Amino acid sequence: MNNPQDDQNPQESGGNPPIVNLPPTVTALIIFLVLLHLSANLILSEESFYRFLLTFGFAPLRLQFAPEMPGGVGALFWTPFTHGFLHADWMHLIFNVLWLAVFGTPIARRYGPFGFAVVFGLGLVGGVIGYLLVHYNSVAILIGASGAVSALMGGALRFMYQPLIKEVDKETGEVRILGRRLATPSELLKDQRAVGFTAVWMGVNVLFGVFPQLMGMEGANVAWEAHISGFVAGFFAVAWLERRLF
Template sequence: MSEQDGDGQGEAQPAHEPAILIPGGALALIGLLVAVFLAETLVLNQEARLWFLNLFAFMPLRILAAGENLALAWPLVWTPFTHALLHAGWEHLLVNVAWLAAFATPVTRRYGTWPMLILFFASAAAGAAAFAITNFMTVTYLIGASGGVAGLTGAAMRFIFQPIIVGQDPETGERVILGRRLASLSEMMRNPRSRVFTLFWLLINAAVPFLPLVLGGEGVQIAWQAHLGGFIAGVLLVPLFERAPPTADQ
């Protein structure tokens, strides 16, 4: 602690706070989503946009069509991942960007950029698989980052609500913050905040198919399957990136 003298020269200076609190890796992913959307909407004409959508959106019907013509299956190599970069409109994009900023930030800070990106795209693929299970026989396609974002949300649920672990510096003896331990599945569900968030999130998405019964008509077009598949993937995959857990010195 600094001592203040008569002319104020010893006064401690406030720590500099960064202007942007979102990590660079998360910002880069957000920038990519925005750049792809701008390129699609401002550069491509209607015919080119349909070609672009056909090439990069995930279409479950291709799985069945591949039995007749194997060439139709090639987009299935990349579309489980690339569909996460496409969006139907500004509202769709902005909602996903806001959610991504909220949950890519803690995941990136804990694990780094590449693990966050791997979790994002692996969860997007898991969401696409879940979407395909219920849409094999329909002419529909999946676009949007929500499956990947749901995966980051599920990953964050494993640690953001856990207690902060405080240890002791072996040289100075000062108390230092070590971080939060990754919770097991049972610990995650025993924690009141992570349990309530997880159950509420799962129930809301599971209820989407029943909205037409309440609202009438076809209801809203929300890929609830991708949300659920991505979330579960994030919860299960995040331990793969965990380093040695922090432990408090006694």
């Protein structure tokens, strides 16, 4: 059984707690996403911004080697990753940043910068695969960190509902918190909180795609397929990290 370190309480370690208690990796990524979107909106014209999205967003049409797509063949290799750093508007960005802070924090604290990058990156690729399976012939462009954020969510689900593992020092009697054990899929199926959270989240995403009118938006505006496939990628990625890093 692995006993990775869990979140530390800043008040227990002495001193004043920081105003923003996020891991440096998560903080740096949020700052980068905000600055990138701000710069693109300040510097680029509307036409240039759209071309910017075409160049670095993922478009299924690229697989047909469409000559009108900027970036050429090389874009097939970078857009499965770069699309996750682009956002259509500020609301899109803010929504992803908030969920990134919530679910990226436990992943970064448990697995460190490398593990965080692995889950984030696999979420981006997983999101592209899910989107591609549904929109193979589509001209729509996939952008946004939603697939990666969903992967962080799927990874965090594996341990966020598990009880804390504690150890008592035989000499001092001090109780130390070691972390939370990673649950197996079969164990999560027996946890009503984990099942309920997953069912609601999956259900909302399916509604986005099947009944977009009920959700008050066009179905193409929400890449629900990327959310679900990214979630699955993160769910299984953390098991590999657990074996490799601990």
